[in-house]
Amino acid sequence: MASIPLKTKAVPASFLGQWSMFFRQFVKHPGMIGSVIPSSPALVSSMLDxxxxxxxxxxxxxxxxxxxxxxxxxxxxxxxxKLLAIDLNLDFVAWLEAQIDDPRLRVVHGSAADVRRFISEAGHQQADYILSGIPFSTLPDGVGELICAETQRALRPGGEFLVYQYSAFVRRLLTGQFNDIAERVEWRNIPPCRTFRAMKTVSLAQAA
Ligand SMILES: C[S@@+](CC[C@H](N)C(=O)[O-])C[C@H]1O[C@@H](n2cnc3c(N)ncnc32)[C@H](O)[C@@H]1O
Structure with a gap:
C-alpha cells in the first residue's frame, strides 16, 4: 500500500505533550471530550483494520x-x-492544523451534525467511511439522533459508520438508522471500549 509520509509544521508534540493537551481539554470541557486519555494503539488498529x-x-x-x-x-x-476531520473543539482544530501537514487532510471546526455540508464544501458527494470518537452519551438531547441520521445520509451505499464508545448508549441511536450493525468489545483500551460497525445497505440507500 502506497502512503505519503507526514510532514510536520510545528515541532511534533511528544506522546506526553499529546496526553497533556488532551487532559487539559477534558478538564475544560468534560462532556464534549468524554475521556481523560486518548484511545490506545490497539483500539486504533482494530478499528482501522x-x-x-x-x-x-x-x-x-x-x-x-x-x-x-x-x-x-x-x-x-x-x-x-481525502480525510475530512470535524471537531467541535477549536483548540483541537488549531492543534491538528499546527501538527499535521498533509495535503489530503482537511480539518474543520464544527459539529458532526453538519457533516453533509462539510462534505459538500470539500467538493465531495458522499463518504466511504465515517469514524466517530464523539461521546454520544453526554451530547445534548437530540444531537446524537441527528448526527446518526445525518451520517446515514452522508455515506455512500455500502459505506460504513465505525464508532468506538465506552458505553452502549449509541446502540439505540444506530439501530434507528442502520439495519446491519456489528458490535464487539476492545479490551486493550483504558477503559475497555465498545466498537460498532454500521453498514449503509442498498435498501437504506434507496429510502434516503
Ligand atoms: C473521546 S475524544 C476522542 C479523541 C480521539 N479521537 C481519540 O480517540 O483519542 C472526543 C472528541 O469528540 C469531539 N466532539 C464532541 N462532540 C462533537 C461533535 N458534536 N462534533 C464533532 N466533534 C465533537 C471532542 O471535541 C473530542 O475531540
Whole structure:
C-alpha cells in the first residue's frame, strides 16, 4: 500500500505533550471530550483494520482530538484519497492544523451534525467511511439522533459508520438508522471500549 509520509509544521508534540493537551481539554470541557486519555494503539488498529483502503476516496473522522486516529488514517490512506476531520473543539482544530501537514487532510471546526455540508464544501458527494470518537452519551438531547441520521445520509451505499464508545448508549441511536450493525468489545483500551460497525445497505440507500 502506497502512503505519503507526514510532514510536520510545528515541532511534533511528544506522546506526553499529546496526553497533556488532551487532559487539559477534558478538564475544560468534560462532556464534549468524554475521556481523560486518548484511545490506545490497539483500539486504533482494530478499528482501522476493518477499512478497505484501496476503495476509500473520502474518509471522514468525527472528534479527531489530538489526532490519535488521524495520523494512522493518513498512513493507511491512498495517495488520492481525502480525510475530512470535524471537531467541535477549536483548540483541537488549531492543534491538528499546527501538527499535521498533509495535503489530503482537511480539518474543520464544527459539529458532526453538519457533516453533509462539510462534505459538500470539500467538493465531495458522499463518504466511504465515517469514524466517530464523539461521546454520544453526554451530547445534548437530540444531537446524537441527528448526527446518526445525518451520517446515514452522508455515506455512500455500502459505506460504513465505525464508532468506538465506552458505553452502549449509541446502540439505540444506530439501530434507528442502520439495519446491519456489528458490535464487539476492545479490551486493550483504558477503559475497555465498545466498537460498532454500521453498514449503509442498498435498501437504506434507496429510502434516503
Ligand atoms: C473521546 S475524544 C476522542 C479523541 C480521539 N479521537 C481519540 O480517540 O483519542 C472526543 C472528541 O469528540 C469531539 N466532539 C464532541 N462532540 C462533537 C461533535 N458534536 N462534533 C464533532 N466533534 C465533537 C471532542 O471535541 C473530542 O475531540
Amino acid at each position: 476493518q477499512v478497505d483502503w484501496q476503495r476509500t476516496r473520502l474518509f471522514v473522522e468525527y472528534g479527531p482530538g489530538v489526532g490519535t486516529f488521524t495520523r494512522p488514517v493518513l498512513e493507511r490512506m491512498h495517495p488520492d484519497a
